[in-house]
Amino acid sequence: AVMASKAKYSRLESEIDKCRAECNWKKSLELAKQSTVKSAELAGIVMFLQGEMALEEHIESYDPIIEENIFTARSALSEANECLSTVVETNSKFKEQALLLLAKIQFCQGFYQVAVATLDKVDLAAIAMKESEGNSMRNIRLLYMVAESYAIKGRCLDKSKGVVRTKFKQNERDEEIVTCYEIAGDLAFLCLQQRDKRPTSTTTLTTGVDSSSNFVVTSLVEMAISQVPVLYLKKGEITKCINRYREMLRAVESRFFQDIRKTLALELAQLLLRSCSVSSYKPIDLNDRGTSKDTKTPKPCVYSSEKLFIPKNLDEEVLLLLLIAEAVGTREAVLERNEEIHKLTVTNITAIYDLLALILVKRGQFGRLTESFDKAMRFSFQEFHIWYQFANALISSCKFSQALPVLAECHQLSPNNVCVCLQAAQLCYEHLQIYQQGVEWAEIAINCKGTLTQSARAHMALGIGLCLVAKESKLLLERQDLNQRALKAFKIAHELDPQDYLAAFHLALQFANLRRINEAIVYTKLSLKHRSDFIHSLHLLTLLLSARKQHEDAMALVLAALDEYPDNLSLLMTKAKLQKIVLGPEEALATFQKMLKLWKDLHEMDATDDGSD
Structure with a gap:
């Protein structure tokens, strides 16, 4: 009977952990309340879950990163603060988790130094190392809480930098902020990878009710991931910034951070194009352990294989990054039904396609560019810029009959x-x-x-x-x-x-x-006045002078034009005809022979180019 009771208790606890990991706060609290009757050991969890639910539901409505929400949090989170403070005072097994959530409340309320002091009471690195060794829902939830705690600590240290007076201490504080953000990002990536290893079914074991996941990557974690490169850029450490981007993008793919991967890929592509030249570019070093100096916390799994494609030059890496961003962005844009989010997604994907156009056009890969824009048509209803870029790509690919209806659609849009x-x-x-x-x-x-x-x-x-x-x-x-x-x-x-x-x-x-x-002569001269080297005006004036029997003047003009355009066959033809009249057939014959040799060289060059393509 005791064994059966313990098994039942373990089942209930794991079910509550699952609901917490999937952000089903009300469901976890309901299960805990039902379970207190059957298991006295679960009685202490109710107070903790009440505080957690009040906090997390508040954050879903009021982003803690936005400082305007501070005063709302000070009034709205008083109940959550009381519940979690009670849990801390009773020294229950949820004390460490309650401290993490209390620090989160203090951050939401703008008490940054208090939040740091609360987090210092907990050994975050030890918890992270311990929880990374397991793969249960409890491990995943607690690991994510630690990731958020590091993000909160970094943000609080950043917000309270004004109290640091010496330059040395300021530099120390800056390094600590970067370290906190890096650890937060690493733990978040690891946590999301572990979530991917879990079975996708979320049906509860005891009730048979479908407990669908409400989990999303929170703004705290997104902020921590995005802030590290920004801080490196502010300090002028571009190499470290690039290496951090590469380190994050090498993390093994998870369905939960595909949107983050798209953003990171686009930002790194933009950074490489702005800050690197062909000569200053440094290829990816797989042996580089990254920018983080911290070795006490676990790292996410990264791709490592002899078969990995490693870009050898700047264009290859930028193109790879943009193709990754395009693959994720196009899928998001097609699936997104919310109009406001769809517009934002299209704005982001437009930036990707603009950069993709720059790289592919430079490499002359118009066909590949056309394929990319062809995919974009699935979500580009009434998006003039993408349609117009598609038309230009088709024209560059010599697909003129396809380009005309696309231009017609552009005209409808604009x-x-x-x-x-x-x-x-x-x-x-x-x-x-x-x-x-x-x-x-x-x-x-x-x-x-x-x-x-x-x-x-x-x-x-x-x-x-x-x-x-x-x-x-x-x-x-x-x-x-x-x-x-x-x-x-x-x-x-x-x-x-x-x-x-x-x-x-x-x-x-x-x-x-x-x-x-x-x-005709008057307006041809006027054209040459505005652009003296325009070959067609020079040729037309030559023909007009010859039409007025001014062959010597026409000859002088065509010779001057040939000084600028020595390989122009049309000018050479006109020169030969004028030579026949002015100098005789022998001079004209020499020009015709020169034309034949020039045509032969040009034809062979074109044939070689076609063969190489």
Whole structure:
């Protein structure tokens, strides 16, 4: 009978521990109250659990990190304080845990030095070492409480730094704060890893009722994890900061800190890009034991294997970090249904994709970038920035037919964005050869009513499209009408932005197409005035001079242009034709031979590049 009673007591106690570890505070208190009738040994637990429940439920509503909640805590936590103080005075087996929770109450109430004094009554390192050896729910709950206690101690020491007067003592205090935060982070990672080893079913053994987990990583632990790199950065110790990030990211994965891992990966990627160059980058050293000097507290399990991928350079590490952050971030964004949290998640994932674009574009991996943005479409409803980045990635990957509908969606999301319309028009003209649709996009851009410069470019795009449509038209009257409309569009573009060399060039080119040579020369010279090295204006002026039989002037100009662009085949062709007229066929033949050699070299170079890709 005694054995049966002890077994029943053990079952009840483990059930209460399970509820506490899963943050089901009311359930644990109900079980304790029911059990006091059956087991006198559990009578002392009720008072402790009442205090714990009052404290933890208060913290769920009022974040202790936010100082505005201090005065609320001073009135709301008086009952919890009384319960836990009573437990401490009775010297029950929950005394150490009650002291940890009392320190937590004192922290919430803003009594920072009192909280540190309370924590100093407990050997936190000994408790952490003892509880890390087991894997029961009691071990997990107590280990997490110790992690929070170290975080509280670090925060309290930070808040009471004003009482330290000497510089030496200040440095000592700073080191102690960092150590507390590091231990808090390490214990939290270890605790979460141990939670992962537990079976996922949370059905109670005695009642058969489903005791679903309410556990979340608390703000105290998140603060401790995030503060260590910040403190190192404040002291200018970038290497230690990077090493701490790497140390935390090497911890074996747990489903409970995937969001933390995403944040750490993104922050480390940003830090590496800001602070490291290719030459100053130091690869990961697996033998490095990390930044923490503490050896008395347990450490989380880390990945260690000969098969681990170790980045060899800066780009590889940043890319690896961003891919980790992307993998976690995209899953979160898809699953999150709360609108406010979803917006925050999308903001974070947008930062990841922006950095991913920087790295992949530098490496020319447009296809991989397109794949990433394709995944992002699952949660990017009405997110203009991601859609626009996706369109640019598709264009860079030469997937022009796919890029056009994406740009159309961008226009739906941002109807007054002129750049989107102009980009769509450019796609239609240069790559898809659907000129009429390009004209429609240019007209939409004009109606967007952007800045004067944007409006000028929109009219210029319209003129280019009308010229292209005119070339395809088989009816003379229609061609003439389209060319006149194009000329009018170019004139408006030039009037809106007289300093734009491109507007002047296209106006000159249209005059040339209409055989109005003198006007074409005027605007070509105007274009060169605004940009003297623009190759197309130089070439056009050469052709216009030759059209006026000024072959020597045209020859002098094309030679000057070739000094700037010696490998331009179009200029070389014009030079050869002018040489034939001015100098004779032998000089022209030499230029043609040079062109053939140049074309052969360029063709072989392109073929080599295609083969390597």
